[in-house]
Amino acid sequence: MISAYTGTQIRAAEEPLLAAGMGAVLMQRASQGLANAVIRELQARGRKLYGASVAVLAGKGNNGGDGLFAAALLAARGVRTTAVLTGGAAHPEALAAFERAGGRVHILTDSTLNRLTAEVARADVVIDAVLGTGAKGGLRGTAAALAGRLLYSGLGGSLVVACDVPSGMDADTGEVHAPVLSADLTVTFGAAKAGLLADPGADHAGRVHVVPIGIEENLPWPALRRFEAGDLFRLLPRPGRRSHKYSRGVLGVVAGSADYPGAAVLACRGALAAGVGMVRYLGPPEAAQAVRQSCPEVVCSASSVADTHVQAWLVGSGMGPSDAEQLQRARDAVESGLPVIADAGALPALPAVLAPHVVLTPHAGELASLLERLRSIPDGSAADSRFTESPAAESPAFGQGADRAAVEAHTLGAVRYAAGLTEATVLLKGATTLVASPFQDFYSQADGVPWLASAGSGDVLAGIIGALLAQLGSDVGRFRDAGIDPDERWAAIAALAASLHGLAGTTASAGGPLTAGRIADVLPEVWGKVSTLSIRLAQERNSHPHPLR
Ligand SMILES: NC(=O)C1=CN([C@@H]2O[C@H](COP(=O)(O)OP(=O)(O)OC[C@H]3O[C@@H](n4cnc5c(N)ncnc54)[C@H](OP(=O)(O)O)[C@@H]3O)[C@@H](O)[C@H]2O)[C@@H](O)CC1
Numbered sequence: 001m002i003s004a005y006t007g008t009q010i011r012a013a014e015e016p017l018l019a020a021g022m023g024a025v026l027m028q029r030a031s032q033g034l035a036n037a038v039i040r041e042l043q044a045r046g047r048k049l050y051g052a053s054v055a056v057l058a059g060k061g062n063n064g065g066d067g068l069f070a071a072a073l074l075a076a077r078g079v080r081t082t083a084v085l086t087g088g089a090a091h092p093e094a095l096a097a098f099e100r101a102g103g104r105v106h107i108l109t110d111s112t113l114n115r116l117t118a119e120v121a122r123a124d125v126v127i128d129a130v131l132g133t134g135a136k137g138g139l140r141g142t143a144a145a146l147a148g149r150l151l152y153s154g155l156g157g158s159l160v161v162a163c164d165v166p167s168g169m170d171a172d173t174g175e176v177h178a179p180v181l182s183a184d185l186t187v188t189f190g191a192a193k194a195g196l197l198a199d200p201g202a203d204h205a206g207r208v209h210v211v212p213i214g215i216e217e218n219l220p221w222p223a224l225r226r227f228e229a230g231d232l233f234r235l236l237p238r239p240g241r242r243s244h245k246y247s248r249g250v251l252g253v254v255a256g257s258a259d260y261p262g263a264a265v266l267a268c269r270g271a272l273a274a275g276v277g278m279v280r281y282l283g284p285p286e287a288a289q290a291v292r293q294s295c296p297e298v299v300c301s302a303s304s305v306a307d308t309h310v311q312a313w314l315v316g317s318g319m320g321p322s323d324a325e326q327l328q329r330a331r332d333a334v335e336s337g338l339p340v341i342a343d344a345g346a347l348p349a350l351p352a353v354l355a356p357h358v359v360l361t362p363h364a365g366e367l368a369s370l371l372e373r374l375r376s377i378p379d380g381s382a383a384d385s386r387f388t389e390s391p392a393a394e395s396p397a398f399g400q401g402a403d404r405a406a407v408e409a410h411t412l413g414a415v416r417y418a419a420g421l422t423e424a425t426v427l428l429k430g431a432t433t434l435v436a437s438p439f440q441d442f443y444s445q446a447d448g449v450p451w452l453a454s455a456g457s458g459d460v461l462a463g464i465i466g467a468l469l470a471q472l473g474s475d476v477g478r479f480r481d482a483g484i485d486p487d488e489r490w491a492a493i494a495a496l497a498a499s500l501h502g503l504a505g506t507t508a509s510a511g512g513p514l515t516a517g518r519i520a521d522v523l524p525e526v527w528g529k530v531s532t533l534s535i536r537l538a539q540e541r542n543s544h545p546h547p548l549r
């Protein structure tokens, strides 16, 4: 499991060490880790250190200090190093060390902007050390102009390495203040920052590499977590010798419509591939017919929710506002008190306030609509009072209303806000999938590939979540043993499903396009390989000195 923290949490964890006079030691560890990472990248590209060129963009704070100390270490190894001071001043000791090591220093001003842009663009490696966790907002003035020009003209073959965070990215939330240099690699100190694991920050972070600096014991409960293969291996269900189809979990599926029978098929295929003991499908004849043809394993009927014995429900995929009977079933499923995954068409039809065992799975547009609907609920309901108390309500993105772009720019805030308002578990689909529990536990999974953005992919994900809810929903001990609060297991289950879906999508794509049905086809094989994968990742971690964790 990878744990990520806000910049504020990291700074608080540093505090006791700073008070003990260890600030310089922390910086030395950080800059050594950064320099090592740059050396590894150059060597991986077959470059000799002697003669390679590194440009460091250094702000006036400690982030710039890390960059300058790292560049000094590189200069001592024969790397040609140039520092561009973006804030006039620089961390004094780091600047002195850099100059002693033979680095060249330039001050960024309006008159040096053109020349320095060209010089930086020629470097083999650009270290972005303008702003770190102490930043307020994004790059300003000539620093913004330099970044803008580098982005506009392209950095050619330069490798961009962000020091701690890409400058202009909010370490807490992943929000970005343009212009931000997109990094190939972010070398981050102490622990991963939450913003690196949430879009749009993750878009700019590249690979994330954590350098331990000795604050680990002071870290609090993480702001965000990410499951890895080993966690999947530990948490995914496996049938016992005496298991039977009912004990392994039965999922009820209320999905599809006469217009969209395919959604019902894909949801059922996702569920079957994710190990559920049995699927019972309820829906209109057109969709039931399609399900029977594609999935003879599924038991189809037109009965009511009350008459159908299951452990969990999947509702909403492929349903529209005019599918009155299906929508009533969706509401009945939520009323039943059983775990529910509510997707697509069900989202606008459910009560405003739900419960943690209801998992909502909107994409950004659907989440914006949901937030708008909740905003318009009259009469100071419970949801309304939380709206004004929520930190996200202070954000211009949500205080004045939400649209798709606002949600995409503030994914972590949006998902947190939605979970708080609805009291449900909310999974926001995207390149990085975020899950928030109403108790404010967060997961981020990014196991997939862009090809997963295809029609029907979300229906398969709904099926996988439903299958895991049916199998794991009552298995409180499994989560407690893994250090997950049992009350938070719904978010963990949704994150596990998102991870499986991403891994299966990656396998189904094999570097090229995929169709949604293929995700379900390869899922059993991916599930089987999770244990092998977890062992391989553990081996890689042991051979790699500073893994992301
Ligand atoms: N604490 C430690 O011991 C360790 C810290 N570490 C490192 O320190 C980093 C945090 O350092 P930091 O706190 O100095 O803040 P940092 O991110 O460099 O920037 C703040 C500076 O920039 C300024 N500024 C602010 N916003 C601005 C803007 N938009 N545009 C322009 N300027 C802006 C602000 O000045 P102000 O405006 O407040 O006068 C201030 O001078 C952290 O990310 C990690 O890399 C590691 O070495 C481990 C040990």
Ligand SMILES: [K+]
Residues within 6 Å of the ligand: 063, 128, 129, 130, 131, 132, 162, 163, 164, 165, 166, 167
């Ligand atoms: K930075």
